Amino acid sequence: MFYKAETQLGNIGIEKAVIGRIITEAVEEFHGKVVISNYKGKVSGLVAKIGGIDDVNYMEITLGEKGLDIKVFIMIKFGTSISKVTDQLIRNIKNNVEEFTGMEANSIAVVVTGMFSKQIVKRNIEVRG
Numbered sequence: 001m002f003y004k005a006e007t008q009l010g011n012i013g014i015e016k017a018v019i020g021r022i023i024t025e026a027v028e029e030f031h032g033k034v035v036i037s038n039y040k041g042k043v044s045g046l047v048a049k050i051g052g053i054d055d056v057n058y059m060e061i062t063l064g065e066k067g068l069d070i071k072v073f074i075m076i077k078f079g080t081s082i083s084k085v086t087d088q089l090i091r092n093i094k095n096n097v098e099e100f101t102g103m104e105a106n107s108i109a110v111v112v113t114g115m116f117s118k119q120i121v122k123r124n125i126e127v128r129g
Contacts, residue, residue, distance in 0.1 A: 020056030041113035067104030090129030
């Protein structure tokens with residue numbers, strides 16, 4: 001169990017995979033212009049494409065004293081604005097995590113590991129929100 005709290009109504013437990021799924025759905029809102037990768041720029045596997053939780057291994061999710069610290073590695077389709085994508089993705093992740101889990105998002109970092117079209121061009125750009 002990643003997070004556990006006791007309330008008057010009972011116990012609440014949240015797995016890391018739930019946070020990962022919220023982040024994955026925020027990325028999917030870009031309709032293929034953004035894909036999750038690892039820190040080296042390798043795109044996630046087949047399990048993630050068919051709805052598995054493979055993508056959570058490509059994210060750094062920790063629970064600190066002030067809330068969640070999230071780092072997501074992505075690749076962006078060539079011709080897409082890095083600043084617009086990263087700003088929107090940070091906002092979406094923050095809003096969705098806080099709305100669906102009630103947990104505070106302390107820090108969210110999006111690392112652009114590369115750009116893709118027919119070929120992949122490696123990058124290492126980190127944007128924090």
